[in-house]
Amino acid sequence: MIKIGLTGWGDHTDLYVSSPKEKLQDYSAHFPVVELDTAFYAIPTKRNVEKWIRETPNNFQFIVKAYQGITGHLRGESPFDSLEEMFARYRESIQPFKECGKLSMVLVQFPPWFQCKKENVDYLYKVRTELKDFEVAIEFRHQSWYAPTFKEPTIQFLQDNHFHHTVCDEPQVGEGCVPLIPVSTSNRVLVRLHGRNTYGWINPGDSEKWREVRYLYDYNYEELFDIQKICEELHTNAKEVVVLFNNNSGGHAAKNAKTFQQMLGIEFEGLAPKQLDLFDGGI
Template identity: 60%
Template structure:
């Protein structure tokens, strides 16, 4: 099956009902899409009450892709907030356990930072993460080009396959070593993950040093029909190799992700069933 969704549910006004309350955004979101990427877990390990609330607000077959906490992926600079790395991983797993028990945890996304390049110590870090997250479906996303340089590309994919990781296929600006090419290959026959970051080449790298301003423009992009047709071909190719294809639109700096996802869904001829009952189709032409 092909699943389509967005990063987060709190910043997509096109999918909210005019009569909904502020705390009903996930309910509205889940009436349009069957999956979501949970990015709040990247910034902080979430308390159990939040996880259980999100479980209760979504349909039985709804799926979460949970982004790994930044301390687990090397994004967090300086001293960890936890006494040991093992404690951090354990608390993260305890946090998401209710989601897994409810059958709503599709995978954990481990996205490495742009400076996480292909070298021995980082390979060992990936092995360590596999041991810490044993038993979980884990997707790996690289942001440094060295993992896909020739002849490393096939070695990288083989390495991910050997450790039972899900390969994250990325569509993103090609802006030097801090970005990766779109490699439409799978490492498992059950799941593959595609993240669509947009193609804003000028905004992809932080050249000003202003992190807040940069985050507002980095994913500022509106996919054209022809570009979505390119992605459509990629999805069909991956569907021949994997049972389930998960597609997440992350290009929401300008609010384009929801419309792009709906347009892509229409191109794919997909009609999701068993969504939350509040669905209103704001995307159909009058």
Template identity: 75%
Template sequence: MIQIGLTGWGDHPDLYVSSAKERLQDYSSHFPVVELDAAFYAIQPIKNSLKWIKETPDNFQFVVKCYQGITGHLRGDFPFDSTEEMFELYRQSIMPFKEAGKLSMVLAQFPPWFQCNKESVQYIRKVREELKDFDVVIEFRHQSWYAPEYKASTLEFLKVNNFHHSVCDEPQVGDGSIPLVPVATSNKVLVRLHGRNTFGWVNPGNNVKWREVRYLYDYNKEELSSIKSVCQHLEKQAKDVIVLFNNNSGGHAANNAKTFQHMLGLDFVGLAPKQLDLFEGDF
């Protein structure tokens, strides 16, 4: 089964018919799954988790990002007394999603400097132990994990340790990007579509608005057709294929996702009742 969604629900104006406070409800009238990226920037209070659960349909699913302190992105002061406290608070934060049956998976996206070496492998094992009660998907950003001499071992490591695999479509720009590797290592696989903005992918070091343009990309139908083939290939390997469009910078993600849904001939059931076909005639 292929499910389609977006990374976050706050930056897709074409989807909204209500007030800003009801954006998640509006979003869930269009798509059955979303990536919760707020969890990356801060461990969310349990009250937020319960609120989002309440605002979505019974079968709605969340892909919850790991907090940045877990994946090694954190810059500045460490706001916890210990690593153990960080993991405990994060587990408490995401447990309501699991208990409600709305946790698709936890996304551990490691940074471009997280290279394939013994220390990194040991740390991923620690993450597996700390999050042993949760489905976890691993996304790498350093291409060493898929170098010819390590690729097979990387995929086998994910499989043996019961990790889902994140298959990425992104610009191929140096070591800080990974190739598209259409392999599932479990019964679920995540496909994250970051766009193909080659010139904006790497931070030049002096552009404070870099992140605003990094994901500036509009997939054309030929590119989406190629991605369709990838997803259908993955569907033969895994029970669930979760596809998330992350090309949000220019507001293209929602329309690309709708186009992709039509190309696959998918009708999502159990959506929120506000569904309005705002995209009629666009395809």
């Protein structure tokens, strides 16, 4: 099975036909999975999680991003007294998704400064222990994990510790990015498409709008065709391939995802009953 979705449901204006409060319902009429990216900035409240569960179809899936304190992105003082407390609070927040069958996996995306070295490998063991009851995908952002000396050990480590591998498509502009490594380490694999905006990746600016610069990209047909071949090959080894478009800032993600769905000839079942034919034009 190949599933297609987007990172977040709040920035895709072409999808919405209802009030601003019903964006998730409108989104779930088009795609069967979404990345809950707001969990990176703050651990979701029980109230919000229960609301999102109610608003989506029974077979809808969430990929919940790990909180920034877990991945080492947090700047400033932590709101938690210990790392163990942070993990406990995070587990508590995502447990309702798991209990109702709507948790696809947890995405642990490490920063570009998280290099392949012993203390970071030890921390990965810590993550596996703290999230032992959950499906976990690992995304690296430093090339050292895939350097010739470490590539095979990295893949083997993920496999041995029951981590799903995250395959990334992004600009190749230095150590703070990773090559596209089309390998699965389990029966599921996550593919995240960040776009290929090389200039924006190098020069995101210092403003709060850096994401709007970095992820401004519109995949063309030839690029999507290459990604299609990669995903189909991954599907020969992995039972489930989840593809997430993260090129949100220019409004291209939903359109690209719909075109990609058409190229694969996939019809998603069990969507919310608001499906509209907004994307017939493709690219």
